[in-house]
Amino acid sequence: MIEARDITIDELEATAAELGISLPIEQTSAWSRYQATIDGRTPWGCVALEEHDADGAAHTVALASLFDYETHGYHYLRTNHAPVWVETPTPEQEAVGIEALAAHVHKRDHKQVFIRLSVLADLPACEPTLSGIPYDHTVIIDVTGGDEAILSRMKPRGRRDVRKSLRESPATCADETELAAKSFEEYYDVMRETGERDGFHPAPCSDYEDMIRILGPKHCRVYAGRIDGRVVTWSIVTISGTRGVRYYGASRNDTMRQHVTDKLVYFECCNLGANKGCLDYDMMAIGSDFSPKLMGLNEFKTKFTKEVAEVAPDRDLPLRHTFYKALVTAKKIRDR
Missing domain, CATH: 3.40.630.30 (Gcn5-related N-acetyltransferase (GNAT))
Structure with a gap:
């Protein structure tokens, strides 16, 4: 009982x-x-x-x-x-x-x-x-062992794209948590552009600002990639225990072909494993027979690991x- x-x-x-x-x-x-x-x-x-x-x-x-x-x-x-x-x-x-x-x-x-x-x-x-798009599979990246070990566990396509981004992408990646906590407007502009492209309405800017402020730097980090000082891609990452979760992410249309987000995700993996005490990094939600509407996420997310994880939807x-x-x-x- x-x-x-x-x-x-x-x-x-x-x-x-x-x-x-x-x-x-x-x-x-x-x-x-x-x-x-x-x-x-x-x-x-x-x-x-x-x-x-x-x-x-x-x-x-x-x-x-x-x-x-x-x-x-x-x-x-x-x-x-x-x-x-x-x-x-x-x-x-x-x-x-x-x-x-x-x-x-x-x-x-x-x-x-x-x-x-x-x-x-x-x-x-x-x-x-009744609402929302539940999912029953996700991608969880092992971020232990250092930069090369993280790279070695990716699918060949993932390694190729990350190496190409490291060689050719003009983006500079950094942990910008302190900067984003002061004002999220610059990052929110990228989210608005992402929403128009992908067909969703982002939450008000204040929701993201509250999330960063209230969870605090121990539980919430903001990573960003910039080209010539302009934010072109970013992620909000939550941390609980030894797991990081890529909770939100956005990117500009005109730099998508420059592998800026590949470079940023790899930077996040390395930073979370080396500096934030994380053992793994959950990319949150991929498509399946249960959630076919999310299939468009699979090509990008699944290249970072050779296995996918089942979760309770x-x-x-x-x-x-x-x-x-x-x-x-x-x-x-x-x-x-």
């Missing part, structure tokens, strides 16, 4: 440390402080999923920090890259765990329509997400089933 129990964010982090769990940045107190600054989002609380043995003793099997999202007049909960399981769960254990979480949330907070959470197995209780867990079905119907009408 698994039961959910309310805990504080401090207890969540302490329990994770005791159990040797490396928390995603989204499950930390630093992230909770950042999310609290975004309109429509409120930290809801944290839970421990506990399994009881035959003697009645409780053992923590998973942890999650949840946020209340208010949108279009209703509320739902979201927990990013969680529940974080102590050990990879079986589908049966995962089903029991999310059922316990659903019962706990519904008892405590009747207004929540559903929970958006990361679930590895394709369980009957879950539905495809976001799924919706309905709590108020009639209301949720109405939202699904409304979405279908809107899409048509």
Whole structure:
């Protein structure tokens, strides 16, 4: 049997440390402080999923920090890259765990329509997400062993493109965290151009500025490539434990063929491994049969490593089933 129990964010982090769990940045107190600054989002609380043995003793099997999202007049909960399981769960254990979480949330907070959470197995209780593009595979680069070791583990195409960028790209790469913390406008202009090219609307500039400021330099770095003093490519990288994550990235149209982002990604790998205590670097999200809309990311990202990693994708867990079905119907009408 698994039961959910309310805990504080401090207890969540302490329990994770005791159990040797490396928390995603989204499950930390630093992230909770950042999310609290975004309109429509409120930290809801944290839970421990506990399994009881035959003697009645409780053992923590998973942890999650949840946020209340208010949108279009209703509320739902979201927990990013969680529940974080102590050990990879079986589908049966995962089903029991999310059922316990659903019962706990519904008892405590009747207004929540559903929970958006990361679930590895394709369980009957879950539905495809109403919004966003979830993914079930990512690229994780080993950044240990120094510059040449990082290069040696890439696919031949990745090594070729990085070496070409080192020889020919006029971009100068650097950690510009301090500069970006003072003003993000120069970088945001590149994001606007990227959004127009790729068909998305970036968040307000203040969101990126808040992220950099609130997470702080220990958990958030900004890397950039410049040509003649002009920012042409950049990345916002989060750091939690020994993992870096390329959370956001942008590049200018007129320099894309100059391999500036190849050069920057390699610089980030080397810097994170040598100077920031990271063992690996998650490029976040590639396409698959589960998420075909993301296939366009694969050519660039997969060249930096010979293997891809499976992750638990976001799924919706309905709590108020009639209301949720109405939202699904409304979405279908809107899409048509």
